Amino acid sequence: MRRYILIAVLFTFILTGRAQQVRIEQEQIHIGDDPMEWLLKTDGTQYAWVTEQYQWGKCYYDADGGITVKSERRQEGDNIVETYTFTNTTKKRVTVKNIGIYTPFNDNYPDAKTCMTSRCNVHIWPGGKAAYVNAMRMNGVGPHLGLMVTEGEIVDYDVWERGAKKGMSNFRGVFALCPPDMTLKPRQSYRLQWRLFAHNGADFDEQLLRQGGMIARSDRYVYAVGETARVEFVTAKGTKTVTRKIAEGDNRVEYKGTHALLLGISGERELMEKRIQFILDHQQMMNPEDPRFGAFMCYDNEGDSIVTNYTRSDLDEGRERVGMGILLAAYGLNDKGEMRNEKLATALERYAKFVREKMQQEDYTTGSSVVRKSKNRGYNYPWVADFYFRMALLTGNKQYALDGYATLQALYRNFGYGFYCIDYPVITGLKALEQAGLDFERHQLLYDFKATADIFMKNGLDFPKFEVNYEQSIIAPAVQFLCEVYQITGAKQYLDGAKKMMPALEALQWHQPSYHMNEIAIRHWDGYWFGKRQTYGDVYPHYWSCITAAAFHRFAQCTGDNSYQLRAEQTVRNNLSLFFEDGKATCAFVYPHRVNGDTAKYADAYANDQDWALMYWLLVNVKLSRE
Known part of the structure; x- marks a missing residue:
């Protein structure tokens, strides 16, 4: 050849x-x-x-x-x-x-x-x-x-x-x-x-x-098995509607040389619950002799085991893996407002103990792993704080609210007000402090949030560099943050600031007729940093696209424009393709045909950091009473 x-x-x-x-x-x-x-x-x-x-x-x-x-x-x-x-x-x-x-x-x-x-x-x-x-x-x-x-x-x-x-x-x-x-x-x-x-x-x-030209479109791209999907193929001369009863897995609906790609799953909530059960059964370190006891760990689908021996920080027991703890805490209450089960409660308590005693120092400086010499990474702080606040709302334990507050104070001591964190827990944090009766702490944290929002407003579209020079997960959290500060304060300047950022945020995604790409923001390195094969190249979908969904969700609440809510739902729904019916998951689907000449188009074998997508699914789809 x-x-x-x-x-x-x-x-x-x-x-x-x-x-x-x-x-x-x-x-x-x-x-x-x-x-x-x-x-x-x-x-x-x-x-x-x-x-x-x-x-x-x-x-x-x-x-x-x-x-x-x-x-x-x-x-x-x-x-x-x-x-x-x-x-x-x-x-x-x-x-x-x-x-x-x-x-x-x-x-x-x-x-x-x-x-x-x-x-x-x-x-x-x-x-x-x-x-x-x-x-x-x-x-x-x-x-x-x-x-x-x-x-x-x-x-x-x-x-x-x-x-x-x-x-x-x-x-x-x-x-x-x-x-x-x-x-x-x-x-x-x-x-x-x-x-x-x-x-x-x-x-x-x-x-x-x-x-x-011709455009293919569907109201949704992820359906429950047995549902009937309708795909429209639109030309200037008219519209042809093709219906399809959805089977499990990929459903390629074709017409005159083009297609739409739909996905059949057991059900949105059903798939989420299968994943949560898998995390509880397989992804928490249960060896009491291991210093990571209680941590939620990366999982190798090919080896059917958690990844314990690694030299890469993107596989460690901290950092993005905190998303599993946040998901479980967000999921913790049933429809009656009660803890779902004892197994979940025990796993969360074990994880909270691990975070406080092994990942954090006494003054709440937050590391990435049990190795205290690990990088002092700003993103760790809001994630750990979000976990604590959700635990406070879940259990009513005042100490968790104090832990969340102290973790954010450590963030501001170490990084100031100009850090563009992912997942600032604005509404969640202030609600947890209010319910705990911590009025002084709530007042102080609101002051901190407004000081941060003011810097975001001053910077506008001149976003600072962080781990990447410019990316969707710098701008989307900024929009979400400003919307949440507006929701708390009612100060219109914060919503105006979010509005000015929206065109740049929206330009990061489009509505291709495939569950891989429809309303999914561009990400192109996460298969390398978090995957087993470590391949650069476009990742469709990628769970951090759900930050945009959160921004759209909050923006819809602020403005009353429901079109953004519908787009948010599309994003989190399409990210369900990262999860499998046996409860396993993939951190990245590397989409191009080839990258540097090597065949791609694969789901990576590591279940690593993708569970944030389910946390955002809950945010966008479930109106929790505590929010």
Whole structure:
């Protein structure tokens, strides 16, 4: 099997800059007179590893015979139309596989200020004949760039140049769109054609339809087994509705060369309860001789055991694993307001003892593991505090409320008011302190929260760097936090601050017709940092997309705009695909066809940090009396 690369022929158009006209000049895409560069520079000046081999339109493939690829480009009004023709030049049948056409969109993260106006979030739908790319400027303000297939098919995509020394979590990679494998008869050709156009975000679907495209959509993408799903396939000429009785697992609903991908599960609550039971039965350290006794641990589905011997901090007994404790505490009360069962109560008490005595110092400095020399990581503090506050609400034990308060005071001592934490427990924490009768502590914590909110307001869209330069899990928690502070104080400036951030937050996700991607924010490194195979590349879905769901949920409560609540429900529902009917789970589904040439499209074997998705499912779907 040989691999061929052919340089596409590129024609340059010197065009007058109409506002929405897409043009390509010197290997760069522009829209009108907007200075935004929509493509990575492929001369090594932007990233040393992105060189001319990745130029727009270059093609690669594996073939068992002679193949030529012809590339053509023409201008049609404000749009550009490109055609790629694959031809068998031999006198025998030739099989062509692993085809990719490089489309190096400028999706990377030097810093928030640069990202807002000069980088794009790339949303790919490899939907066959109805495939498209929606590249949205990161601040959410148009014009944006679209690509739609008009002939042939795009069925997947590859990602290249990912790695520890190649941008790590601040570089999403070089994309290549993948036509299907094909077998061509002698002299036979296959044509792929797509159209590049500008749009303003809200009119993306309208433009697809107006230019002959098709859109698949469903009210939901995760259903209970036995339910009947309705999928609409919409064109400018009308709508075809296809119904399907849902079976367990993937349900691919097809029509005229495209599809929607639905998932069948036993039921939303049923799946959550299976997962919770699995955690109780299998993921708590039960060896009293182990210093991690009581901790909730990462689980290896391939080895059917918790992971005890590790050198990686992303597998330790602290950090994101605290999400399991928060989930169990949030789930703890039944519909009658009583503790669900003694087993759950015992597990939670054991975990609380572990957290206080092994992960925290006497002054509530919070580590990542029982090794006290571990990194003093800011994210640990709100998570542990959230756990304590939920334990206070669950048990009525005043000490847990004090522990939560003291943990947040330690956060502010160590990191000040400018840390963009995930899961600041604003409403939960203040409610727990109120119920515990801790009026002074509640007053002080509210002061701290408002001081933090004021810094978020001052920074606006100029988000500071943390473990990653810019990401969805910096902006989404900020929106959620400001909404919750507004709900507590009624001070309109905090809601106004959240509103200003919303376009940038919404630009991080789209509504592709698949449970993997619909209303799921872009994440592209979590398979490496938390997975067993340690593969960089897009993770769809990823549980931290549920932070956006929480932000949408709170925003809907603040504004009365129920469309955000519906989107929040879609996000947390689609994240249920991370959980299996036997109670096991996966921390990451690495979505691309290939990453750096290695086959991907797999669910990682580690059940590690994904249980946050269920905590957010409870937040979005269950109106708890304590909130």
